[in-house]
Amino acid sequence: MDILTVRGLTRRFGELVVLDDVHFGLTAGRLAVVAGPNGSGKTTLLRCVVGSDRPDEGEVLIDGKPCHETDPEVRAVLAAALDDIDFFPDLSVAEHLELVAYAHGGAAQPVAEILAELDLDRVADQLPVTLSSGQRQRLTLASCFVRPRRLLVLDEPEQRLDGRGRAWLADRLLREKAAGTAVLMASHDADLIAEVADDRIEVGG
Amino acid sequence: MAATTSAPPSPAPRAGQVRARLRRARRRHHETSLGDVLTDVYVVVLFVAMYGWFGLTAVRRYLDSPAGVPGDPGERYWIAVAAALAATGLAWRILREAGPLLVSPAAQSWLFSAPVNRAALLLPRAAALVGATALGAGLLGLGAAVVAGPDRPVDLLWSALAGAASGTVAVAGAVVAQAAPRDPRWARLVDRVLLGSAGAVALLVVTGHLLDRPVPELSLPLTAAVAVLGVPVAGWAVRRAYRALGRVDRASLISGGQFAGAATSAAVLLDPTMIENLVQRRRWRSIGRVRRRPLRRGGRFAVLVGAELRRLRRHPGALPVWAALLLTMYAVAVALPASAGSWQVVLGYLAADRLTGGLRTVSRSAGLRRTLGGSDTLLRLAHVVVPAVGALVWYAATLPVVRPTVGPVDGLLLAGIVAAAYRTATRPPMRYDGPIVDTPVAMIPVDLVRRVVRGPDLVAVLVLVQLLLT
Numbered sequence: 001m002d003i004l005t006v007r008g009l010t011r012r013f014g015e016l017v018v019l020d021d022v023h024f025g026l027t028a029g030r031l032a033v034v035a036g037p038n039g040s041g042k043t044t045l046l047r048c049v050v051g052s053d054r055p056d057e058g059e060v061l062i063d064g065k066p067c068h069e070t071d072p073e074v075r076a077v078l079a080a081a082l083d084d085i086d087f088f089p090d091l092s093v094a095e096h097l098e099l100v101a102y103a104h105g106g107a108a109q110p111v112a113e114i115l116a117e118l119d120l121d122r123v124a125d126q127l128p129v130t131l132s133s134g135q136r137q138r139l140t141l142a143s144c145f146v147r148p149r150r151l152l153v154l155d156e157p158e159q160r161l162d163g164r165g166r167a168w169l170a171d172r173l174l175r176e177k178a179a180g181t182a183v184l185m186a187s188h189d190a191d192l193i194a195e196v197a198d199d200r201i202e203v204g205g
Numbered sequence: 206m207a208a209t210t211s212a213p214p215s216p217a218p219r220a221g222q223v224r225a226r227l228r229r230a231r232r233r234h235h236e237t238s239l240g241d242v243l244t245d246v247y248v249v250v251l252f253v254a255m256y257g258w259f260g261l262t263a264v265r266r267y268l269d270s271p272a273g274v275p276g277d278p279g280e281r282y283w284i285a286v287a288a289a290l291a292a293t294g295l296a297w298r299i300l301r302e303a304g305p306l307l308v309s310p311a312a313q314s315w316l317f318s319a320p321v322n323r324a325a326l327l328l329p330r331a332a333a334l335v336g337a338t339a340l341g342a343g344l345l346g347l348g349a350a351v352v353a354g355p356d357r358p359v360d361l362l363w364s365a366l367a368g369a370a371s372g373t374v375a376v377a378g379a380v381v382a383q384a385a386p387r388d389p390r391w392a393r394l395v396d397r398v399l400l401g402s403a404g405a406v407a408l409l410v411v412t413g414h415l416l417d418r419p420v421p422e423l424s425l426p427l428t429a430a431v432a433v434l435g436v437p438v439a440g441w442a443v444r445r446a447y448r449a450l451g452r453v454d455r456a457s458l459i460s461g462g463q464f465a466g467a468a469t470s471a472a473v474l475l476d477p478t479m480i481e482n483l484v485q486r487r488r489w490r491s492i493g494r495v496r497r498r499p500l501r502r503g504g505r506f507a508v509l510v511g512a513e514l515r516r517l518r519r520h521p522g523a524l525p526v527w528a529a530l531l532l533t534m535y536a537v538a539v540a541l542p543a544s545a546g547s548w549q550v551v552l553g554y555l556a557a558d559r560l561t562g563g564l565r566t567v568s569r570s571a572g573l574r575r576t577l578g579g580s581d582t583l584l585r586l587a588h589v590v591v592p593a594v595g596a597l598v599w600y601a602a603t604l605p606v607v608r609p610t611v612g613p614v615d616g617l618l619l620a621g622i623v624a625a626a627y628r629t630a631t632r633p634p635m636r637y638d639g640p641i642v643d644t645p646v647a648m649i650p651v652d653l654v655r656r657v658v659r660g661p662d663l664v665a666v667l668v669l670v671q672l673l674l675t
Binding site: 012 | 216217218226227230231234309310311312313314315316318319320321322323370386387451452453454456459486490491492493494592
């Protein structure tokens with residue numbers, strides 16, 4: 001059965017139809033990439049899936065049940081890294097990740113392991129304001145991996161990553177798939193898409 | 206190394222445990238003692254009490270002065286009812302725009318994405334919000350009763366109770382609306398009923414006044430009736446809000462967080478346009494798409510004015526507010542006829558200011574001015590046409606209730622009103638590298654004061670001129 005099912009999802013801003021009757025399903029261990037030109041509604045689709053925005057019509061199902069963002073079970077399954085993330089100015093990098101790990105029951109990869117994997121261990125005690133944009137992006141991505149997940153939603157995760165970071169990302173996504181995580185991702189990186197994507201969801205075409 | 210994706214073997218912690226952990230982590234970096242918190246509370250209470258009392262005394266003194274000589278008591282009573290309805294409607298609209306429940310963007314990203322009970326996570330801030338609103342609205346009710354000069358102390362109690370109950374119903378109702386999956390129709394209806402009935406009451410009183418048929422005062426003690434009905438309704442609304450807490454989703458919390466951010470910046474910089482910009486952005490997004498039509502041919506000036514008129518037609522709030530200010534002027538002239546002239550200057554400035562959207566935009570963006578071409582003077586003149594004509598029509602429409610004859614002073618006041626709106630709309634951007642004044646409140650940049658008073662300073666001068674020359 002699909003982990004994620006999207007049926008007839010429509011989003012309008014007044015008379016402007018951004019997403020029109022979008023349908024797709026995503027099973028465990030597969031990665032679907034949302035493709036389309038700028039302004040085609042990729043981010044809006046991801047925001048509707050994670051509950052940061054409300055669709056005007058249609059539904060999002062997780063494990064066949066309607067996805068309500070307020071349901072703790074949904075939040076336990078779904079890990080997301082979108083562009084709306086913000087940081088506590090007075091918590092260090094490591095403390096951010098420890099907080100997420102604790103709030104999710106403390107069952108995932110240890111924070112230290114993720115910090116090392118993402119090359120964040122050097123800045124573990126730094127406050128967010130001191131990080132570069134690339135390091136912030138790594139911290140955002142790290143927040144998805146210190147907690148349990150069965151569905152990963154990423155909005156252009158390759159943005160602001162250097163060459164090494166992009167190589168790590170491709171490898172990580174392949175491992176996520178191998179571990180049975182379903183991944184829904186928007187991206188403009190043709191190489192990354194070719195390397196990791198199983199399905200393609202066209203929007204705005 | 207394999208990714209771990211299994212479900213958590215242990216349940217997620219309770220909301221209180223997560224909050225405590227976050228508090229502990231933050232305390233490691235900056236310690237806030239109980240004494241610091243109490244000092245902050247003391248300063249806020251002191252300021253509210255001091256300025257609240259100052260405001261009450263000023264309003265009472267004004268109403269007792271010759272300028273505050275009231276009109277017919279019945280008409281004044283109903284104008285006060287219309288004002289209370291309008292204030293409640295505006296408060297309801299602000300509560301709905303703000304959330305009213307909101308959390309910081311950081312908390313949304315790192316806390317509210319966890320499988321922690323949503324209702325328990327929101328409960329402390331919901332309780333604080335309801336409590337603070339009830340207290341604030343109760344104090345406002347008490348202040349209104351003090352200003353009105355009630356005959357009996359029990360009236361003060363009824364008024365405070367009516368205010369507290371109304372505030373509680375409004376904030377609890379707004380939480381219930383926030384928890385609805387889509388913007389509920391009843392919430393929009395409440396907004397329209399409150400503002401519509403305020404307008405209808407004011408219109409009836411003004412029409413009755415102009416036809417020489419004053420509306421009689423209601424014999425029913427209105428505040429007592431509102432209090433008696435409002436308290437049980439408030440209890441019911443709070444219960445409904447409590448049950449709705451678990452359904453308040455991230456989408457609505459994000460929306461409130463943006464509003465809170467803009468409100469904080471606006472308060473710090475004393476610049477309400479920041480909130481206005483956010484509200485406008487949301488409204489434009491809700492419109493989404495507009496019909497394209499070619500602009501009429503002509504010189505640059507004519508095309509710019511044409512574009513300004515087209516934007517005005519698409520502007521969701523400018524003309525209704527302009528018209529509401531017209532009705533307000535008539536209502537003020539009925540309730541406080543002796544000071545109608547001063548109010549005409551203030552409300553005329555606000556009406557013209559509502560039409561200066563284009564002028565604000567071209568004034569704050571050098572890039573836009575470069576793109577449009579022509580001199581800055583031409584661009585500003587083209588964008589001052591609409592507010593000037595709007596002010597002229599507004600002023601002419603309100604003259605019958607202010608002065609029986611038209612004289613040179615009206616030309617002076619009208620020009621002054623347009624100039625004040627122009628000054629406000631063309632405020633230069635804030636500079637933080639200028640001199641700073643050490644005041645008992647805080648260190649305040651001189652440029653901040655200059656920005657805040659630019660526009661209202663001319664209005665104050667015009668009020669004085671009006672008092673001296675008419």
